[in-house]
Amino acid sequence: MSENLNLVKLERMNSEMELTWSDGNVNTIAYPTLRFWCPCAKCGPRRDEEELSNQFQVEVDSFPTEKPIVKPVGGYALHFEWSTGCSSGIFRFERLLNIALGENPDGGKPYTHGAW
Numbered sequence: 306m307s308e309n310l311n312l313v314k315l316e317r318m319n320s321e322m323e324l325t326w327s328d329g330n331v332n333t334i335a336y337p338t339l340r341f342w343c344p345c346a347k348c349g350p351r352r353d354e355e356e357l358s359n360q361f362q363v364e365v366d367s368f369p370t371e372k373p374i375v376k377p378v379g380g381y382a383l384h385f386e387w388s389t390g391c392s393s394g395i396f397r398f399e400r401l402l403n404i405a406l407g408e409n410p411d412g413g414k415p416y417t418h419g420a421w
Contacts, residue, residue, distance in 0.1 A: 311380070312398050317372045324405060332405030336373070339385065341365045342404050342411075345393035353415040365390070 314325035321335045341362055343349070351361040373385040378395050386392045396404075403410040 310398070310402075312383070312401070315375060315383070317375065319372070320370050322375075324401060326402070332402065334401065334405050336370060337365050337368070338404060339373075339396075340368065340387070340390060342396075342400070343391050343394035344396065344400060344410070345391060347393060348391050349411070350415075352411065 309327065311327040312324055313327050314323075316323040316325075321333045322339070324332050324334065326332075341352075348361070350357075352358045368387070368389050371388060373387050373392075376384045376386070378384050382395050382397045383401065384392075384395050400410040
């Protein structure tokens, strides 16, 4: 992701959100996918092993589909608030783009505590 690439618009739809980037590209992320890739200390480790990850996916899929409340974090990330499940994660723009592109935003690495 280019350091100059910024999120210029986010539209919350019924089951997904549409992200428009400063380079003109538009991507969508389904809410269950966004919730599965929460980067917080509670959710991150639940993706480290296949069995835990599968259980976590089932849990995320059981949540009702809802539009989250979205709050900016500085000029580099977003915070999503849900009425059920986890609302702790801070999603950097780079992470959102990776999720939208279907890439593993964790880079295939196990969860590491901290902001690095």
